[in-house]
Amino acid sequence: MSSLVAYEDSDSEDESLDQTEEGASAAVQSRSCKQNQEVSVCDSSEVPQSPHSFTPDPDGSVVEYHGNDTKSRRASQHPHSPPQRDFERKYCNDETTKEKHFRDPAFPLSLCATQGKISPLQTRSHMPQSFSDGLNPMKRHHTAVPSGVRPYIPKRQRLTTSVETVDLKYPAEQFSGNETRASQILSEVSARVKPYLTHKSGAAGIPRRLLMSLGGHQGPVNTVKWCTVPHLSHLLLSASMDKTFKVWDGAESGRCLRVYTCHSGAVRDACWTPCGRHLLTGSFDNMSVITDVETGQQVVKLDNQFKVMCVVPHPSNPEVFLCGGYSSVVKAWDSRSSKVVKVYKAGIQQTLDILFLRGGVDFIASSDCVSRDSADRTLIAWDYQSTAKVSNQIYHERYTCPSLALHPLEESFVAQTNGNYMAVFSSQQPYRMNKRRQYEGHKVEGYAVQCEFSLDGTILASGSSTGSAHFYDYHSTRTLHTLHAHSQPCLCVSQHPVLPATAATCDWAGEIKVWH
Numbered sequence: 001m002s003s004l005v006a007y008e009d010s011d012s013e014d015e016s017l018d019q020t021e022e023g024a025s026a027a028v029q030s031r032s033c034k035q036n037q038e039v040s041v042c043d044s045s046e047v048p049q050s051p052h053s054f055t056p057d058p059d060g061s062v063v064e065y066h067g068n069d070t071k072s073r074r075a076s077q078h079p080h081s082p083p084q085r086d087f088e089r090k091y092c093n094d095e096t097t098k099e100k101h102f103r104d105p106a107f108p109l110s111l112c113a114t115q116g117k118i119s120p121l122q123t124r125s126h127m128p129q130s131f132s133d134g135l136n137p138m139k140r141h142h143t144a145v146p147s148g149v150r151p152y153i154p155k156r157q158r159l160t161t162s163v164e165t166v167d168l169k170y171p172a173e174q175f176s177g178n179e180t181r182a183s184q185i186l187s188e189v190s191a192r193v194k195p196y197l198t199h200k201s202g203a204a205g206i207p208r209r210l211l212m213s214l215g216g217h218q219g220p221v222n223t224v225k226w227c228t229v230p231h232l233s234h235l236l237l238s239a240s241m242d243k244t245f246k247v248w249d250g251a252e253s254g255r256c257l258r259v260y261t262c263h264s265g266a267v268r269d270a271c272w273t274p275c276g277r278h279l280l281t282g283s284f285d286n287m288s289v290i291t292d293v294e295t296g297q298q299v300v301k302l303d304n305q306f307k308v309m310c311v312v313p314h315p316s317n318p319e320v321f322l323c324g325g326y327s328s329v330v331k332a333w334d335s336r337s338s339k340v341v342k343v344y345k346a347g348i349q350q351t352l353d354i355l356f357l358r359g360g361v362d363f364i365a366s367s368d369c370v371s372r373d374s375a376d377r378t379l380i381a382w383d384y385q386s387t388a389k390v391s392n393q394i395y396h397e398r399y400t401c402p403s404l405a406l407h408p409l410e411e412s413f414v415a416q417t418n419g420n421y422m423a424v425f426s427s428q429q430p431y432r433m434n435k436r437r438q439y440e441g442h443k444v445e446g447y448a449v450q451c452e453f454s455l456d457g458t459i460l461a462s463g464s465s466t467g468s469a470h471f472y473d474y475h476s477t478r479t480l481h482t483l484h485a486h487s488q489p490c491l492c493v494s495q496h497p498v499l500p501a502t503a504a505t506c507d508w509a510g511e512i513k514v515w516h
Helices: 017-033 085-091 094-103 120-125 129-135 155-169 173-182
Strands: 210-214 221-226 235-240 245-249 256-260 267-272 278-283 287-292 298-303 308-313 320-325 329-334 339-345 351-356 362-367 379-383 389-391 403-406 412-417 421-426 433-440 451-453 459-462 468-473 479-484 490-495 503-507 512-515
Touching (some): 221 267, 221 490, 221 503, 235 267, 235 512, 278 320, 287 308, 308 351, 403 451, 459 490, 468 490
Parallel strands (some): 267 308
Antiparallel strands (some): 210 512, 235 245, 245 256, 287 298, 308 320, 329 339, 362 379, 379 389, 403 412, 412 421, 459 468, 490 503
16 A cells, blocks of 8 residues: 555654554454554544544633534633623634634534534644644644545535534624524513503602612613603613623613623713614724614614713714714714714813704713812803804813703703702703702712603703612702612713603612612
């Protein structure tokens, strides 16, 4: 016989090279005696004891793949590579998977076959030469035996291996399975919300008891917002400094329905679009992103070239939204063309919040510009179309305003101030401040504490740096109830648009609570 049977050795090749050559010569002699018998030569230390056994990682971890469900089970966790199960299951990309192939020599080269298991040794024997060399680049120098006859591999195994290899190279196909499950997010109506959809809602109430506590964020939760579409109002959106934003079932089960990880920086602000099918977020990674709620895919991703503090959609043109942050300008983006359509320039360092007034003709921008004796340019009124300043002499006290809220019925808006009170302003020119009406009792102390009106405008809610949630009567400014919600600063209180006496709160420790 003119050719030899040769295989690439496993990681123990350096110690058993001589034994491999002796085994190869013995196999040639055996083939000459038994020509109808299939020949397979390898070192006894290389033969796996079971279809699932292969050389583990140096840290003792083992990764198994079954079918199209990309899940990893680790025997022991390496301290420098913690498991990211949610990220790998939903948002793993091609680059992450390819890097794992070349970095981990023990990573299986093909997934387990659905009809028959293929050992890693058999899979390696018919892999492309360049890919096999990339796994162990030093082996080519040791094995100088010329390539010979390859063992016969059944057609069923060859076809199965090729199919599984395609699934490994294109993990995005597995995302479609998640889309099927996630499509129920917008198709289901909560049984708790459904009775309130047929009749007109009454007066807003005060939540007093804890309904559920939602945990899962690993950093401060900056905001929580209910979906404003009535039949989807059981969905609760949260944005956190842990670079994620989530959608929860805040009415019944309290489950986290979806995790979105499209930002590489802290998510500072997030809101629902008017249709309820998309989420608008702004992050410290300079990006503003519109994300599809069902599929988790990014519809639009825009680079603002500054850290985003606030994002607000236009009330009458939802395809246009404003972005403000660590910059002296506010940008208006058109999501259809992905271009900046308007720029509003002011002599400030950063924008804290943006509030569109009724109709979207004007908007108010809150900045950090404070002089020695007054807060000149703290609140600036802009004309949306002409980008001209309407007024910058609205608020004259030495406090910044981290949050703004528009009254749903009357021509007024409220500004949360670092003076530990909320001030009321007229939403029509010249935007005068009502000095006789202030809402006091909570603390701000430098935190981005938000305020919000109830749907009927009778109750004004605010968080507090003390961890409490405060509810005020809008007309009399008296305190209706103080809810001792959290032990850390309470940053946001969001009142439910349909369910009476229901609100969600979030705090600096990453906890979310629903009250009723």
